[in-house]
Amino acid sequence: MAAPLTLLLVLAVTIRAALFRSSLAELIAERVEVVSPITAWKRVVEGLALLDLGVSPYSGDVFHETPLIIYLFHFVVDYAEITFMLADVITAVALYMAVKDYNKQVFRKQKFALEADRYPLDCLELIRSPKEMYYIPLKVAMFYLLNPFTILSCVAKSTCGLNNAVVALFIFSTIKGNTLLSAIFLCLATYQSIYPLTLCAPAMLYLMQRQYIPVNFRRASFWWFIAQYLFMYLGSLFVLICLSFFLLGSWDYMPSVYGFILSVPDLTPNIGLFWYFFAEMFEHFRLFFLCVFQINVFFYTIPLSVKLKEHPVFLIFMQLAVISIFKSYPTVGDIALYMAFLPVWSHLYRFLRNTFLVSCVLLACSTLFPVLWHLWIYAGSANSNFYYAITLLFNVAQILLVSDYFYAFLRREHHLTYGLYLKRKDGSEATLVLK
């Protein structure tokens, strides 16, 4: 499988290089859907320029990246394009290898379950075969690299690509079962933007599953593992924060990076839900709604973990989607990351109910974003409501997509336990009704 992957990488790099050379690069770098105040390349250059002038890059509202990004780009700012292409390549390769390993485990678990006769007889058509799972890793890499969102994000040199790379490496190390690396990469991802904190739960669940630690509150081994993981995670976070302090010698970066992400002062329109609300909100209620919106991101972790404790990788997918939809400054690069996972759940296709609606809405909204932006800002014949309507619709479509997959996944699990065709005790067909 190395050859198709290499071919795919070469193709992806070619497309990106071609777009970098064209005049579209500047156009794309200005689009608010692709860059946000946290990830914009213009701001990175501005921050480095301020540093060269002897001023802290965090003074003023320009630069909101972490000090490690300063350190990285201090040396590679001339080769920025190659860095971002490399980040995309790393993400794709990490996802490829992660999904390959995951598929192996899925198949192994399935084999054990079959041998233990745990599946009802009529749901054999739901069983997956290695043949159909053979091309999934390649499809995952393809979905990530050739996704127009990813290409736009890379050409705009948005640091979202680097965030995605770190998250992908985290997923890879988690699926491989390496606790230390998983904790370290998760810590890096959290350090970059706070939201990957919610990925702690699926990581811990997966690693416990892998090490055959039962997920039971009364077991000491459960708490001991959690303590270990959290110790590694919080320890590396502490080390990173102290290291960042030593880079510039001040704590300026804390309010500029984390304060900025949490308190959302910049209300530039983007594809998220925060800007419109906070633009029209009275100051009196701002703190309240800020808390509500931020808690919304973290809120789904515990219920989802309880429901999906047997399936932590699906939980990772759901968490990534929740983060991309509800974070304070989302961009299309975040969406590209969780969409890369869709081929892994391609066996759920028969249970999905909203594919047509979701795909139409996503496609329409993606094309309407620049149109309504132009109408609002340049032509002056629309206003922010138009753009926000499309933002809302886009997010609704994403939520529908994620909940659809959730439904399909749970339904498949249900069928695997209770059989595909329900029969009453006398053998006649029964239907399941949601009351």
Next chain:
Amino acid sequence: MKTHVLFNLFATFLLADGLNIEDSAGQFFSSGHTNNWAVLVCTSRFWFNYRHVANTLSVYRSVKRLGIPDSHIVLMLADDMACNHRNPKPATVFSHKNMELNVYGDDVEVDYRGYEVTVENFLRVLTGRLPPSTPRSKRLLSDDRSNILIYLTGHGGNGFLKFQDSEEISNVELADAFEQMWQKRRYNELLFIIDTCQGASMYERFYSPNLMALASSQVGEDSLSHQPDLAIGVHLMDRYTFYLLEFLEDIHPASKANMNDLFKVCPKSQCVSTPGHRTDLFLRDPGSVLITDFFGSVRKVEITTEAIDLTDPIKEVEERPANGDIHKEMHSYVDQLPVSEIIHQKPKQKDWHPPDGFILGLWTLILLVFFQTYGVKHLRHIF
């Protein structure tokens, strides 16, 4: 006999001149102005604001009569009263009933007309920040030896002046615009006259040097109009500008009337409102400032046939203050282009480098994690 006397006088004159022409050359370089500009703005439109246009045109007339050419006047009228279809006497704008004075003659040059009179355009004219395509007639091409007269009239309130019934300029904006003009060396001295309700509020916030301001009413007072003309159907002028025009009609280019006389124009008995003025930012004593320094364009000309050597720096002729009070400190322009520093090039600033401790710490950690993951046993193969 007469020619003889004349010749004697002429010779004496020349001789006397020849003795001190070099000394008096210093008089031409004393800190004064060399050119005059006027920016006259009427900010109201609609027929019932006829008097504001008449105000502005009256001041325009006086200023032009006293010598400032059209090329040095920026006239901004927000509406056209002379050719307004409600004007029973088309092509005229009268300033006094009985139609004594038509201030709209054949040679009125309006630079900004109608909807072009906006706050933005006004501020751009003052600060000079106009697009490159703006014609010269619409620019205030003043320099640091220009005396500028700025006259505003319209409807105003406490701290603002209304433009075109849709926007307003605040006293803070105006003060900042004048500060910009000072920093860009766009004026030597500036006289600001405003005839609106609560006009004194507009000069409250000035903070740049060499500004003198006059207003028709204090804060809390309204400026009243003069008299209506029943034939035309509107009030023709405002009181303050009416008496100002009366005062200016008596001024001629050689007049020695000074600012103290201008402050006395339109006392409360005539104006009903109390005119105000502000001179604390002005360097010279108002008694020594001639009306024609601002309203006219009087040049100092002395004819001589001698050649004057100007290679040595001419010393300024300092006038002793009349009443012996303390000489105010001279305001000077900031040295905007530090040529001396540029000539002696400073070394380029060193680029920022991350501290060594950071690099050491970071790479140690990375190596630690690497070996922890891949096992120490590989080290054996490296060494």
